[in-house]
Amino acid sequence: MKLLIVEDHQELNALLCRHLERIGFAVDAVSTGRKALHAIAMGDYDAMLLDLGLPDIDGMEVLEQCQKIGKRIPCILLTARDALESRLAGLNGGADDYVLKPFEMTELEARLRAVLRRAQAVHQQKLSLGNVAFETESRFATVNGKQVDLLRREAMLLEEMLKVWPRITVKERLEEHLYASRESVTLNAVEALVSRLRRKLREGGADVQIDTVRGIGYRMVLPVETGANA
Numbered sequence: 001m002k003l004l005i006v007e008d009h010q011e012l013n014a015l016l017c018r019h020l021e022r023i024g025f026a027v028d029a030v031s032t033g034r035k036a037l038h039a040i041a042m043g044d045y046d047a048m049l050l051d052l053g054l055p056d057i058d059g060m061e062v063l064e065q066c067q068k069i070g071k072r073i074p075c076i077l078l079t080a081r082d083a084l085e086s087r088l089a090g091l092n093g094g095a096d097d098y099v100l101k102p103f104e105m106t107e108l109e110a111r112l113r114a115v116l117r118r119a120q121a122v123h124q125q126k127l128s129l130g131n132v133a134f135e136t137e138s139r140f141a142t143v144n145g146k147q148v149d150l151l152r153r154e155a156m157l158l159e160e161m162l163k164v165w166p167r168i169t170v171k172e173r174l175e176e177h178l179y180a181s182r183e184s185v186t187l188n189a190v191e192a193l194v195s196r197l198r199r200k201l202r203e204g205g206a207d208v209q210i211d212t213v214r215g216i217g218y219r220m221v222l223p224v225e226t227g228a229n230a
């Protein structure tokens, strides 16, 4: 899942980035309202952490602009303004929650997960196909109930593929979704990542496989679908 952090306090911005990446999100971070609007217009985010007091345009204005361009992104306001009115204005203005500064990362994380859960009513906690399962919160992958050790990005790939199934996971979309925009990514990197996941699933005894759809991307396939053993 990909997050946008909009925070002009550099240390806090960096801290949020580090923490959220460590717990498994792809993160883009900007420090002004205008850059945020640009990122929102171009990108595809599952949620946004938005500071209210930004150097150029106010966080509330960012939210309003989002609504004008029809981009509804689950949003948590980060604010030092603890006046009741600004919190209410924020929530009425399209934010899903707010966190008062200073805050604990654990609190922010809990709020973020709650917002993501609410935003994706259909979003399952446990994704599975065949004997492969993935828990979106704990980031645990299992094959036949036995844990398979996946690196952060491999877990993100598995999550994405399970979510998209039975559709094809488009390669360019993987690039967009698994890597922060500042990272330069080659399609080879995606291919290498897919190979590693494929190998780990196979070694773990998975009954699903990842097929390459030439020129488009990848698709998870159940053994009955391959027809190989028929």
Ligand code: CA
Residues within 6 Å of the ligand: 007, 008, 009, 051, 052, 053, 054
């Ligand atoms: Ca600020």
